[in-house]
Amino acid sequence: MEARLRAVLPDHDLVRLYEQMVLSREFEESCAEQYAKGHITGFLHLYSGQEAVAAGATAALHKDDYILSAYREHAQALVRGAEPKRVMSELFGKATGMCKGKGGSMHLFSAELNFMGGYAIVGGQLPIACGLAFSSRYRQEDRITACFFGDGAVNQGTFHESLNWARLWELPVLFICENNFYGIGTEVHRSSALPTVHKRTCGYDIPSEKVDGMDVLAVFKAVKYAAEKVRESGRPYFIEALTYRFRGHSMADPAKYRSAAEHEVWKARDPIPNYARRLLAEGIATEAQLAAIRDRCVALVAEAVSFAEASPWPAADEVWEDIYV
Amino acid sequence: MSEMTYRDALNLALREELRRDPSVVVWGEDVALYEGSFKVTRGLLAEFGEERIRDTPISENTIVGVAIGAAMGGLRPVAELMTVNFALLAMDQIVNHMAKIRSMFGGQASLPLVVRMPGGGGSQLAAQHSQSLESYFMHCPGIRVAYPATPADAKGLLKTAIRDPNPVIFLEHELLYNSKGEVPDDPEFTVPFGRAGILRAGTDVTIVAYARMAVLALQAAEALEKEAGISCEVVDLRTLNPLDAETFVASARKTGRAVVVEECWRSAGLGGDLAHRIHEACFDSLRAPVRRVAGLDVPMPYSRELEKLCIPQVESIAVAVRDVMTASV
Structure with a gap:
């Protein structure tokens, strides 16, 4: 049975979660269009379907907490507070992008927002998250590190090395595995001897739980609890969020390895309309208010595209900048 | 000190x-x-x-x-x-x-x-x-x-x-x-990056090396001076990045001959890059092609007698210097 929303958060915050998910979805769908037009090039991995994880988890963290993610990270950056226009501009490869057009889709970063980067080597961000957590503890900061990664990362050496390390050194890291069941086209049971990812942490004495990653409130509650545990104990915690990407792995992937029936089952669990229904049912927002939010997000994304289009390319001498201090 | x-x-x-x-x-x-x-x-x-x-x-x-x-x-x-x-x-x-x-x-x-x-x-x-x-x-x-x-x-x-x-x-x-x-005892003593050291000044040939190869190059230079009257200038790179090409290129321009010594494998080894920089920057001043002394392109064998064939030695550096002294363009 679903918890009553109002028992978890005040109305304003509940509506905000909706807005963040809608913004993420609109942004991603706009990216697909811009990719088709040739404005966004290179790799593009879209997050549509997984919005409840980024929105719910980020809302449960403090602003000082560090966040790291993989290469499907536009939504994580947006819900953390990145300006849509600076993210879009980065994807266009323009000088006004949040990384000056040098990172692109897979390498968003904002020191100001404590968003410590999108990383494109599967599992590469886990040791870095441990290091950030060590620095916080060493400097006696009230700060934890949340590290997102996909189910594809759990068979990398860095996954096992980092879980062992985080527990051994007692580091305040919250590991969040977004299990969307596929590493590109390989389903998790075809790559993992134990496909129930969160159970793997018993080998490292790290408490873990799984959560419905299509339910933004469930993610929020689980991450809130876990983050408090990490903050109090100074030790790692592990969350597996079960979710689904509605699109292929990247724009190059038509996702033919998944059946239409499976896709339909998950589409019916789309986190955005389901959450909208709950907001309406509890009288937290009206149809008109939700429509206004959608319009606002659409406008914000359109503005981001215009900004990116109008932005200049990086100057040629930028090619030698930002390599060494 | x-x-x-x-x-x-x-x-x-x-x-x-x-x-x-x-x-x-x-x-x-x-x-x-x-x-x-x-x-x-x-x-x-x-x-x-x-x-x-x-x-x-x-x-x-x-x-x-x-x-x-x-x-x-x-x-x-x-x-x-x-x-x-x-x-x-x-x-x-x-x-x-x-x-x-x-x-x-x-x-x-x-x-x-x-x-x-x-x-x-x-x-x-x-x-x-x-x-x-x-x-x-x-x-x-x-x-x-x-x-x-x-x-x-x-x-x-x-x-x-x-x-x-x-x-x-x-x-x-x-x-x-x-x-x-x-x-130096001074706790503020540091050695800057990107500045090669001249371990020994010389006039006939420049030897460019680093780490243990620089130590061996110095020994070879001393032996060559004594045995053959060849005056070697030994440049120790200290840092490979940043690379102080200016110093070893200037030295090679002055002596007109150069030997590059590296411990790593010869194929695609850094010595090829160093030699090329010398050729490119002071080709007209060179009196012989730059010689390379490098590790042998083999996985290192255990046996002492085989291992020493694989790593540049004082003798192999001296042979290369004598060779570059007699060669001409």
Whole structure:
């Protein structure tokens, strides 16, 4: 049975979660269009379907907490507070992008927002998250590190090395595995001897739980609890969020390895309309208010595209900048 | 000045920087309680305690990755990899992460960290423990690479590496740990990156080398002076990135002849790059093509008699110098 929303958060915050998910979805769908037009090039991995994880988890963290993610990270950056226009501009490869057009889709970063980067080597961000957590503890900061990664990362050496390390050194890291069941086209049971990812942490004495990653409130509650545990104990915690990407792995992937029936089952669990229904049912927002939010997000994304289009390319001498201090 | 070994000079550099800056931390396999497999970290745990001097699991990729994260978070980690051979397990964090983070995030992060590791062959440790991988690191933009030849440089370059705002691969030669030399006592003594040293001035031929190869080149130069009256100028690179091409190119222009010595494999080895820089910059001044002395292109054999064929020796450097003296363009 679903918890009553109002028992978890005040109305304003509940509506905000909706807005963040809608913004993420609109942004991603706009990216697909811009990719088709040739404005966004290179790799593009879209997050549509997984919005409840980024929105719910980020809302449960403090602003000082560090966040790291993989290469499907536009939504994580947006819900953390990145300006849509600076993210879009980065994807266009323009000088006004949040990384000056040098990172692109897979390498968003904002020191100001404590968003410590999108990383494109599967599992590469886990040791870095441990290091950030060590620095916080060493400097006696009230700060934890949340590290997102996909189910594809759990068979990398860095996954096992980092879980062992985080527990051994007692580091305040919250590991969040977004299990969307596929590493590109390989389903998790075809790559993992134990496909129930969160159970793997018993080998490292790290408490873990799984959560419905299509339910933004469930993610929020689980991450809130876990983050408090990490903050109090100074030790790692592990969350597996079960979710689904509605699109292929990247724009190059038509996702033919998944059946239409499976896709339909998950589409019916789309986190955005389901959450909208709950907001309406509890009288937290009206149809008109939700429509206004959608319009606002659409406008914000359109503005981001215009900004990116109008932005200049990086100057040629930028090619030698930002390599060494 | 005090006479001390290369090992003790490194130890002193770590000690001084740990005292000077509380954000310096040291970790690696067996560096704390065991005091380092080559004893470079001797006494550090006792002086600085467990939060700053830490043993790690045998997880090389993560040793580097955790240091990267800690550097992003404002610390100055000095991570030790037990040998350069094990750095191959950490190449993902070194090449894909450490070297890229500043650039791919548009200059928003800096990584003031050092990854120390002993390298080189000559101790009959066979194929998996005798490699010279300096060209691998030099090939990759985004990281600094230092490789000292003398105890004074070991101290001065390591201190510079720790204070540098960029990620540094700091190579130490296993056969130099016991070598002795005069080392400045001043805790503010440092050796800048990107400035090659002239170990010996000369007029007939320039020998460009680094680390143990520079030590052997110096011995060869002394023998050649005595035996054949050949005057060699020996240039020690000190750092491979930044590379002080200006100094060795100027020397080669002056002498008109050059020999480049590297311990790594000849194929795609750094010596090819150095030789090319000389050819390109002062072709008209050269009286002979630049000669290379390099490691043999084979996995290192264990047997003493075979191993010595694979690593440049004083004699092979001397042969190359005599050769370049008689050759002409």
